[in-house]
Amino acid sequence: MISVRQITSLICIFDASIMKIIYSRRFMLAINNLALQDQILKIMGYSLNYKLMFRISVLSIPCYLLVSNTLLNSEFLVVSSVDIPTAFRVFGNFSILVQMTNTILFVFLIINVGQRFKGLNFCILKLVNHEYTKLGMPISNKTPAEYMQMAAQVHARLCEIGKAINSVFYITLIVTTIGAFIFSTTMIFYIFTLAKYGFQNVGFSPVFLFFALLFIQIFTVLKIVLSCNWTSRQAAITSKILHSLSLSDMCVDDDSLSEMVRTFSMQILHHNFSFTAAGFFQIDSTLIQSFAGAVTTYLVILIQFDPKIA
Template sequence: MSQPTPLVQPLLLQFQQLFFISKIVGVLPQDLDKFRHKNMLEKSRNGMFYMLGVLSVYVVLYNLLIYSFGEEDRTLKASQSTLTFVIGLFLTYIGLIMMATDQLTALFNQGQLGELYERIRVVDERLYREECLLDNSCIAKRIRIMLIMTFIFEISILVATYINLVDYTQWLSLLWIVSAVPTFINTLDKIWFAVSLYALKERFEAINATLEDLVMEHEKYKTWLSGNDATTATVGNRTTDHPPQSSPPPQYDSNLEYLYKELGGIDVGSLRGSGSKNRNKVAPIAHSMNSFGESIPTPYKPQRMNTNPMINMAHESELSNATKVEEKLNNLCQVHDEICEIGKAMNGLWSYPILSLMAYGFLIFTAQLYFLYCATQFQSIPSLFRSAKNPFITVIVLVYTSGKCIYLIYLSWKTSLASKRTGISLHKCGVVADDNLLYEIVNHLSLKLLNHSVDFSACGFFTLDMETLYGVSGGITSYLIILIQFNLAAQQAKDAIQSFNSFNDTAGFVGAATEMDNESSTLYDMVTTTMMSPTY
């Protein structure tokens, strides 16, 4: 039995390129064949073993990289302050921790991730029934742009660092490629979250646009009604004493020729113009008195509002019938609630990866600027942060790292605002309709929307909004100043100790020389005394 044809295309159809790249590098463990033929994310045991094997290889290669490039790190504690050594030691493994968090989280949530996109497909079908059309083609374009930018940043940082700051004459220098693996895998994982979040925002905005269309349609309908009412009132209020000047004169009717003669005594033939080519074209002058001596109004033709009959036609607004629009508003609010629940589920699936990314971004941004300061002071820095020796490479690293964090925060904030804006659009429907029954419906549904707002957070520690971004920026500045102050204090203390040791050495040499002089003087006195003493 054949399956029914879906009403809408699944969202995962736009994730083809992203899924294949993620599958190769070990970001997702889902089955490849099921995704290729059914556009579904399903569990795969082989994919799970492949992902664990890839993770193990990455961990081994990363530790080999640290060991191969750790010659500078072994002398770092002796040559620099303990603070720089501890920061470098901790941050050396922060990238590996972030990568492992992304892969293990994807491994544990592989079943829930497939259910999440299936719920999005069901939501799209419900929106389609309510005439809310979505264009998912922009999602595929967005994925391509993000993939291209990821490759550009990763390759730029890797190649620039390898050429300028790595001794590429040794074959072990090829292990430097492994240094780009954690950030690349993390970026691919966050592209999944960012694009899915953008898809939810588009669905919120589609609901809001539908409600706004209802408001605009009803406003046009009310304008059309008021225009007809004004036309009717104008026609009804016209006086008989002053006919409108723009009305055309009455046309002459030849069948009423005898009546014109009887009432006005006018020779119609003279008005016609005998032998004229324009017969029956000139209308007679209407008499102002009837047969009873009363004035009669001059007949006139009402002026048309518009010559195009289609302009005066207007479809009835849905908001004009509360019982008819109640079902549609209720369905839209139910879909809104379902999208909010999907957003909460999505936030739960990516809570730990987002927390690790934000921690990584905060620490790396602060450390990269701190190591840049150390490099300008000709101080040694950890081997994996040698990109800080070059300001141009440092700028690329900071833009790449901060760009991921800022974009996720901004997109989460915009999605949350789009979900809360639905209540405003719903109340506009009640205001423009000005109907008591519709007011009750809107108030009831708005309470449901108020209780189903969605906010995104990193494991509940902080909310992903612009206020958090402002706080993180201030924290980076504060900690950077503190680190630089500690570094200055450590360098001053080290210089003081070196000066004191140098002074002690100098004093020791001086004391030794003085002692030798004293000993020479004593020996000279003894010899002199011996030679000068008389002998018996």
């Protein structure tokens, strides 16, 4: 149990330090391109609420790390009788916290990409709803077709940024998901073992520890999957909006706009924007189903071959 946690955490520390240095140029280029898309979106009539995003980040990230650190160090309740140095009690789970911080950084960046997709969809919807003239003065000299071309360029850049960020975190995504699968299966098996003897006979501390560690692993996978799934969905919504626009009178009356919408739609199909763990598996809602199914399967096998539980 402990070895799996420590090994996955050490690999993620390697990814968070050495690999980030190796991919630093790609990483910084993606961040700079993301800032550039903000400027274009502002010209198109959409401005991100940076203050709100900052406040949410300042409140949520420290709270998450504090709760996670408290749950992680709850294992010292179980081994309180063992003479463990104070420094180890405080920093014993430091490597795991680094892993969690690395996954938080990935989730934060992916959600930011999704926010830009959402803003782009807002701008295109304005065009669909014939509110083009209300988008702002900076683009008043552009035709709807030219405006749609700007939107297509932003969408393409956002897809490239999302894939670039995804590639930088390949190792963390693979190790975190596999580690969470092994650890969750083990924890649930231990919980079944404790239930066999009765929770009241083993005490509160071991039960709390196993549930706390299980919660951390499951929540880590959930936050990765949900953020990737939401961002992918925002990118896919654009094609639905374009379909509505293609059926509107605006496209019927404007051949250049109709052609641009058709080109934009083909571009979205070509990009097929999604997140993967280096191509080994997709990171979307299906991963949660596969994860739960695999844990259940291996748990049934473990229970059947354990005479103490079966």
